Amino acid sequence: MCGEARSGTVPARVVGTVDRPIRRGMDPVSVAADRFQRRQGPPRVWPMRPVDTDLLKAYVLKVWRYKQGEVVSLMIHLGDRLGLYRAMAGGEEMTSDQLAEQTGYSERWVREWLLGQAAAGLVTRSPEARYSLEAEAERVLVEENTLAFAAGAFIGGFHPDRIDEMAEAFRTGLGVTYEDMGLPVARQMDRMNGPWVGDYLITTVLPSLDGLVEKLEGGAEVADVGCGGGISVRAMAERFPSSTVVGYEPSAHAVARAQRRVGGLANASVRQARGEELPLDARYDLVLTLDCMHDVPFPDRVASAIRRCLKEDGVWLIKDMKCSDVFEENLRNPMLAMQYGYSVSACLLSAASAEDAAALGTLGLPPAVAERIARKAGFNSLRVIRLEDDPTHLYYEVRP
Numbered sequence: 084m085c086g087e088a089r090s091g092t093v094p095a096r097v098v099g100t101v102d103r104p105i106r107r108g109m110d111p112v113s114v115a116a117d118r119f120q121r122r123q124g125p126p127r128v129w130p131m132r133p134v135d136t137d138l139l140k141a142y143v144l145k146v147w148r149y150k151q152g153e154v155v156s157l158m159i160h161l162g163d164r165l166g167l168y169r170a171m172a173g174g175e176e177m178t179s180d181q182l183a184e185q186t187g188y189s190e191r192w193v194r195e196w197l198l199g200q201a202a203a204g205l206v207t208r209s210p211e212a213r214y215s216l217e218a219e220a221e222r223v224l225v226e227e228n229t230l231a232f233a234a235g236a237f238i239g240g241f242h243p244d245r246i247d248e249m250a251e252a253f254r255t256g257l258g259v260t261y262e263d264m265g266l267p268v269a270r271q272m273d274r275m276n277g278p279w280v281g282d283y284l285i286t287t288v289l290p291s292l293d294g295l296v297e298k299l300e301g302g303a304e305v306a307d308v309g310c311g312g313g314i315s316v317r318a319m320a321e322r323f324p325s326s327t328v329v330g331y332e333p334s335a336h337a338v339a340r341a342q343r344r345v346g347g348l349a350n351a352s353v354r355q356a357r358g359e360e361l362p363l364d365a366r367y368d369l370v371l372t373l374d375c376m377h378d379v380p381f382p383d384r385v386a387s388a389i390r391r392c393l394k395e396d397g398v399w400l401i402k403d404m405k406c407s408d409v410f411e412e413n414l415r416n417p418m419l420a421m422q423y424g425y426s427v428s429a430c431l432l433s434a435a436s437a438e439d440a441a442a443l444g445t446l447g448l449p450p451a452v453a454e455r456i457a458r459k460a461g462f463n464s465l466r467v468i469r470l471e472d473d474p475t476h477l478y479y480e481v482r483p
């Protein structure tokens with residue numbers, strides 16, 4: 084907490100050490116924050132500057148809008164988790180009584196949630212207090228296998244231990260692996276990325292590479308590095324039964340999910356291994372790294388391992404975030420601040436999870452960096468593919 088001190092006639096603010104005991108009953112996040120504050124040393128003092136009151140009001144509103152986003156995000160998580168959106172699918176208008184009866188929940192709680200959803204513009208409310216989901220809302224909040232689906236990204240906040248890990252990373256510079264981030268993150272990754280690495284990969288991404296689909300149909304050897312929960316491994320093995328697909332993934336949580344997912348498919352398997360541990364002989368026709376290279380601590384080593392295990396006429400497909408190495412150009416991205424937040428809370432954590440790591444982070448693999456890494460690993464050609472209906476990613480077709 085901040086204290087106040089006086090320096091001359093100008094009020095001054097004090098932050099830093101307020102050596103108060105950790106109160107019993109404080110939540111774990113506050114306890115950790117308190118401990119961090121107490122480590123910070125002597126308080127800093129500075130004069131309070133005059134402000135423009137209109138700008139101040141606008142800034143206050145801007146900050147509280149982020150707080151509103153945090154709280155509404157939690158409500159979206161509850162709507163998804165409790166099946167409230169699913170119960171409203173189909174577009175039928177319903178009262179809070181009807182939704183409560185259909186879901187078996189308490190009407191008072193359902194009503195409060197509905198009012199908040201209407202206030203947030205996420206559900207429609209008639210003057211008679213009947214609520215409905217527009218078709219577009221249904222796509223985004225219920226239709227799990229469409230590209231528009233977003234509810235899976237709302238996990239209801241972070242476990243206090245994970246927030247501690249982030250805070251600790253600022254102090255030590257060291258992050259944690261995806262495995263250490265735990266099962267909820269592996270689950271979130273599947274639900275967030277699922278449609279993009281499943282159907283979309285098959286129908287749109289793979290056909291955008293020269294001659295690749297024909298090769299896969301004829302029977303090819305495929306490695307999916309950092310395959311997470313194995314959605315892409317399964318999708319490729321099912322679509323190309325003559326090909327063999329092997330997923331490599333270091334996180335035990337993701338591997339367990341992936342192995343369950345590909346179980347029963349004779350041409351698919353998943354191994355717990357890092358990209359650095361790929362086979363040493365040139366056996367693969369296609370290697371994929373989907374949303375992975377900016378997360379690995381040593382992208383140069385993974386790129387070299389990929390070069391080694393790829394046949395001379397093989398191809399490495401990289402899917403990574405659409406970004407530039409010029410910050411001002413990235414400002415065109417309306418979700419830029421969220422992506423930096425994702426970096427601190429997941430991608431950079433993973434990318435900095437070892438001493439001397441490259442620590443790329445969410446927006447760390449723009450074309451110039453991808454090209455440098457590919458060239459250094461011995462690749463001679465890199466084509467950037469921009470897909471019209473994917474506003475978030477760039478695809479790189481990399482060949483020896």
Ligand SMILES: C[S@@+](CC[C@H](N)C(=O)[O-])C[C@H]1O[C@@H](n2cnc3c(N)ncnc32)[C@H](O)[C@@H]1O
Binds near residue numbers: 277280
């Ligand atoms: C953002 S997830 C993407 C997972 C999946 N490909 C997808 O698109 O949903 C990044 C994955 O990279 C994996 N990863 C991290 N370091 C790695 C390494 N050195 N080699 C291979 N994979 C790694 C993480 O465990 C994580 O599952």
